[in-house]
Amino acid sequence: MQLIPDPPGKIIDGQIFFEGENLLEKRAKDMQYIRGNEISMIFQEPMTALNPVYTIGDQIAEVLILHKAVGEVDKKEIKKYDIIGKRKQKKNLKKKSIKKAVDSLRMVQIPDPEKVAEQYPHELSGGMRQRAMIAMMLACNPKLLIADEPTTALDVTVQAQIIDLMKDMQRRTNAAIWLITHDLGVIAETCDKVGVMYAGYIVEFGDVQSIFDWPNHPYTRGLLKTIPKITKKRGKLDIIPGFVPNLITPPSGCRFHPRCKYATSECKKTPPPLVEVEKNHFVACHHYEDVKLSVISKYQQVKP
Amino acid sequence: MNDEIILKTDHLKEYFPIKSGIFSKVKDYVRAVDDVDIYIQKGETLGIAGESGCGKTTLGRTILQLIKPTDGKVFFMGSDLSKINKKKLRKLRPHLQIVFQDPASSLNPRMIIKKIVGEPLVINGVAKGADLEKKVLELLKTVGLTEQHMYRYPHEFSGGQRQRIGIARALALNPDFIVLDEPTSALDVSVQAQILNLLKDLQKRFGLTYLFITHDLSVINHISDRIAIMYAGKIVEVAPTKDLFKKQLHPYTQALLSAIPIADPNIKSKRTHLRGEVPSLIHPPSGCNFHPRCPKEMPKCSKIEPELKESSKGHFVACHLY
Amino acid sequence: MKTWEYITRRLILLIPVLIGVTILTFVVSHVIPADPAMHFAGGPKAQPETIERIREELHLNEPVLVQYFYYLNDLVHFDLGKSYLESRPVTDSLAQYFPATLELTIFAMLISIPLGIVGGIISAIRRNKLSDHITRFIAIVGYSLPIFWLALMFQYAFAYQIPILPLEGRLSIGVSAPPPVTGLFVVDSLLAGDLEACGSALYHLLMPAFTLGFATLALILRMTRSSMLEVMGADYIRTARAKGLSERTVIFKHALRNALIPTVTVSGLSFGALLGGAVLTETIFNWPGMGRFAASAVIGLDFNSVMGFTLVVAITYVLANLIVDLLYAVIDPRVKLGGV
Amino acid sequence: VETETEIEIKNPDTIVFYTIGDPKTLDPADAYDTASGEVIFSIYEGLITYKGADTETFYPSLATDWSVSNDSLTWTFNLRENVKFSNGNDFTAEDVKYSFDRVLIMDAPESGVSWILSQCMDTNSTKIIDDYTIEITLTDPYGGFLALLGYTVGYIVDKETVEAHGGVVADTENEWMKEHAVGTGPYMLDHWTHKTEVVLVKNENYWGGWDGKHVDKVVIKTADEPATRILALLNGDADFAYIPYENLEDVEGEDGVIVQPYDSYDVVLVILNTKSNNAYLAEAEVRQALSYAFNYQSAIDDAYIGYMSRLPGCIPVGMPYYETQNNGVPVYDYDLVEAEKILDDAGYTENDDGYRFNATTFRIFYNAGNAERLKMSLSFQQELTELGIISTVTTEGWPQLLHRMFATSDWDIIFMGWGPDYNDPDDYIAPFVGSADIGQDTYNTGWKNETVDEMILKAKYTTDHEERSDAYQTAFDIYIHDPPMIFIGQRQYIRPMRDWVQGYSYNPVREWYWYDYYKE
Amino acid sequence: MLHLFRHSLLSMIGLALILLVVFIAIFAPLLIQEHPSYVEVSTDQGTTRVEERWDINFENKLLPPGPEHYFGTDDFGRDIYSMVVWGTQISLKLCLMVVLTATIIGVILGGVAGYFGGKIDEIIMRVTDVFLAIPYLILAMAVAAALGRSIENIMMALIVVWWPQYARLLRGQVLSIRENQYVEAARSVGASGWRILFRHILPNSFSPLLVQITLDLGAVLLVAAGLSFIGLGASPGTAEWGLMISMGRTHMFHAWWYVTFPGLAILITVLGFNLLGDGIRDITDPKLRR
């Protein structure tokens, strides 16, 4: 969405295609149109992502007015110097958009949406805030919703509500959702496709089913094994040795090699390409075949 | 594990006063811990689980007398911690330790690791000089750190390493009992596994007793022997881990367990949906404080507060259904 | 808590502070190992009876504690005593000088706060660009300069070399003061419909108010800049951008209001600094205000005046801070008045 | 500095004077400070007055003529008729008696100024003969009686006005009269804003009339900062300005500015504490030596930038009887050799470190903010060092310094000054060298000589010129060799002004008389 | 930490200015043309002290700057260059003494108030409220007037007005640092209140304190100059910058050098401290280090 502040951040290279167009070639004005309207984003921290000094209703209404979802101030109809008329028109518009904002709050199952629209973010709980955020971002029926760890900061019970809500909203609006999370459980429950990222690289990408069943990258595999599972019997947890590398001086070659038991000298030198190992399943590993074999054997042992 | 009860609370309460009005009168209280009775046997791990803000940390701090309880008693190896004087309490401190939720803020950023880990030893006059250095090194080795880490500052460590330092500090005085307040919730999953393994090892080696606080049920399942479920300052269900995961009695526990997403796309969970949000601890609902969200609410729930009763052996629940 | 309840509470809390202020100034002014009676009586030519009479009037022959109780007793009867330097009641002096200083201070704030905020925003938006460096440098030089030196330079430049501004005073010679209502000439002249006096008053305010406000301007600029930078990195700004808002709206609607919160505090605090700085500014621009009054009272050991002055200033200052706190609540809905 | 060749006259109908200090009161019965006098002299009038620069002749004012009895005790004044106060009330003998009695009854509790009249008058002194004749019988004969009436304390107020606003209460000042003024003088008070300005406008009822050239308005501005006053004079805002000596060069020679010094009676002194806990100052030789150690020329040139002349003794040059003091020639001159000799002869020799008096420290004080005294004291300190005398220079606030001087003996040397109340030598010699026994020793030096006291009293109560002359001479010959103070000089009086001001003249006993000035 | 300064040109300039001033202060005796002399004098209390004196020579008064007198002479014929250079020591000593003493008092009181809370806190904070309710220049004036005119008394006066803001600052710091878990950790191993205050809380309030101290070093100098301007400054004859300005300002129009050089000295020093303080603030404030 080109929201990385510049400076210090900069998109160095590459392209982003949205509906066939490269977003990086767009002008700032066009990007502003796309943001919120066609692509929306929900952020990790519902506590800080809402402006503390405006009411929920105001903040949602703002998007609506901006993207003209409730009609427009007609400049011609009213004379230039008719300040009162303009104000009236603006007020009307605001009223309308607030009404619509209340509707969208109702849509995300916020009880008593009229009241909530008049409240400030700090007066709401985390779950409510996140719902308001979702309402705000879905208000203009975007085609793509990017959700950056929308539930990480929330409680399990509330998390469950939000996940269900998002699935429900997706059914209704038919938006594509791009969910960013580290909670494998959430992914398993909600996603169709999954990409696994390690130190700035996508190391594995494919259908959820195949990735959870047949992880082909040693990192993905390790990851799946480290989570304590309720359904699994207790004992020592598997671990991935070592620590997450820093990205200032990342390891050479394959960035996972210092923690990988399959690592060879090749891994140290060349970063592995992302290859399609089966239909809709991509992996970036020099030794994915070895991994696959060991997974199969292990998997077969575990599965009765 | 033996049956000796190492720690026990008796109607423990912790109310934080809220002041307001012209002369800062106490108007209200945050009932963070409200009438909690738990016991822990030597060598076992009691898990405390519950939603954020339900009072888990406060319970841990109150047990360790880091904040004075408003009411109720805490018995540690027979003596009532809430009654004894400061001096005696300081003498008892080495036996009771805590590992904090946030490894970043639990280490003084301006002290080197040697000082941090050595501080308990110095304060309690256990070791000095070269002896101190030896001891600290030993502790670091126990938690998987090395000599070269001794002279570094906390910010030069990763989250997992910092948590190890916190554990080393807690171990310094050979405690019997450690409160682990969400020791892994700030950590990556891959690192979380390392720490959990370490804790289990240490428990075996030193015969430690843990009070393990977390909101992550999969973690608690992994590590604890018994689990207490906390809701809005109160314990609603206590049971051995295996029992609890097999059969949850309290509707809240049921909802909580069903809400956990399972990292397996093949298993589709059936959810018990909860209405509403975590209640305010200032004005908790009347009667059973879960009743506004409870799918099985009965008329008497809003009037009478249920007591914690043993429904089957070792399985306690506070609900009018049973 | 209701607003009025909060205000009452703050006003009640003001009482111990004010008692403290009287004690403090009383102690400070009475540890002086000199008795001012001789001075009040007119120096070497004074008659011994006069000196003795003044000494008695001021209770200078009594122990300090007793003197203090005499003072407190008068104070609760709203009697601040007599100013021996001006040979009139202290309340008369205050009634004359306080509005003058208030007018100067208010205009200093009216000049420095908007300029400081605008400068701070520009500086923050164009961070580390040349204009940022220049703005910051001017600002920092602004509060590194002795204010009296700045005042003298302005006076020399704009009242003498390029005589475009009046040298001193509140009104031009020949313009008579408007009938006193508030004591603020600008307000009073407008009330009286006297545009000439209003113009003259504004004209005379320009230079002293700017001089006085310069350091505050710098302070506010710096504050706005850093809080603006901080706010611009906040999550909700990212959200605002993600909504597709234009950069203008993001800065002026979403960032500024949040960034103003610390600025408001600084403005409140700087009010005290302005009242203090007025001592120097008023002397140079011959502004008949509290600052000059205080300076001569302190030097002349006119205890009653010093005490009356500090009391009034303390009340003003505390009230200014109360207003700031109320403003806070307006800007930031998270702030609960007197909340825990 | 840019020179503007032709400045237009600013405010042609107004005289603007930038000065320091604020009047303390506008009540003639209470006023005892210069700033108050500057205003009162033009609002109120006395029976007699001065004209122009002449200090010797008494001119008729509210009295048209007067006579004195042979025993010098009874004075008869014929009053001017058809004089009105600025409020329209008529001026009569009632007002005169009321005014004098008011001074004596009220007894100016604030300033104590009534002593000037009570020297020779009481409430029985003044008698009304008829509406326009008055007779004053003195309690004691007094040579300077007319001079007293020329001072503001002898000025006439309107009985009706005062009675309407509080009247006369013994030992209590009249608050209304402090802030308001109704007199017979050429100007009346428009308004007085404390510490800012006093504005006078012309009194249409003035008996002298408004024919001829006068200004309609007088503005006396208070400005504490010298730079403000300098700039105001230079840019023409000010017609007169009070400028400190060290800043005179900033305005001197500037176009349109006149800097004209006049001789004044303002004397500059160093007082020496003969009862100090530094016992050496009790010795006459030591004080003589100090008088030789003072660098008079440096004080004149460097501290007063040349605007000062030597003072021969207590009585300033120009005042009657000044020539009784060594014909007006100073006895002491700057002469360190002589000073050393005196000290050596007296046995106060230098020790091994080169210090006299067992390295005792002489404490010099002056009041903070006085630039001239600062220069003189640091310079004097340096001279003392040459002599082998250790000294310290300390500056103190005026009230603190007064306290030190009168309430303690913790001082040795203080720089001081004195200005005239009225034109009579008694106003100088008595306070300076008269002892506490005769109610004097104004500077608390502790100095006392019975013969001198006797001479002072003798001179005061005689009207015989020769007798007075002899008495002052006898006193002088005694105190000048046992000096309780160093007589430094008489500073000159300078009020720089714009050259468009006409009609200005300086009179040391009545500084400002706005009626005489106009702008052209 | 030094490498961080490189990102900020202004703070580099500040550091350079301060280093220059410190250098001058240290080597002042070697740099000046004329030296003060010293006289031992006895005081009223019967003790003795050494007084610094600059020779007066009216023949040389108000000479313009030139090779003989780099900055010209004052109205006593004293060399302004030598006095300005000499004054560096005096000024640095003045502001260091004031700020450090105020810091110590403020840190102790603020620390105690913040850490122990309750009644002590209430009392200390009410006292600071009282001090803060009076504009500092006025309070300093009153104290200076009460004590008399000398450098030592100016220091006293400034300390009296300066400590409360440190008490405030430190209390705020303590209250926020106290919430850190390492403080609780220290308590859980049995550390005493004082130990926690001195070992854990104070070291961690160092950064904001340092910023405040640096900025205040400049501010103190300005207020001292302001006091001199009103006439409550150091005793005459001292080479204190504020005093020199206040004496020189009457000669402003005919001897510009008299006020200018001490004025520049103040400006440079205060500017240096302010730039440096700003720089340190930027560096130590993680929120701004983006």
Ligand SMILES: Nc1ncnc2c1ncn2[C@@H]1O[C@H](COP(=O)(O)OP(=O)(O)OP(=O)(O)O)[C@@H](O)[C@H]1O
């Ligand atoms: N503005 C920035 N400036 C410098 N480095 C940044 C910035 N934003 C992110 N980074 C760095 O880029 C890396 C990736 O950050 P990112 O926020 O994408 O991580 P993430 O995968 O979302 O992690 P998390 O699960 O904690 O949200 C991190 O090392 C982070 O420190």
Ligand SMILES: Nc1ncnc2c1ncn2[C@@H]1O[C@H](COP(=O)(O)OP(=O)(O)OP(=O)(O)O)[C@@H](O)[C@H]1O
């Ligand atoms: N010192 C305090 N003063 C007032 N209220 C407090 C204090 N400490 C905690 N609380 C309140 O007590 C309640 C319980 O807090 P606690 O930290 O024990 O929750 P928790 O269960 O540990 O939550 P989390 O999972 O987020 O750590 C919260 O509502 C909290 O706001």
Ligand SMILES: [Mg+2]
């Ligand atoms: Mg992230």
Ligand SMILES: [Mg+2]
């Ligand atoms: Mg917690």
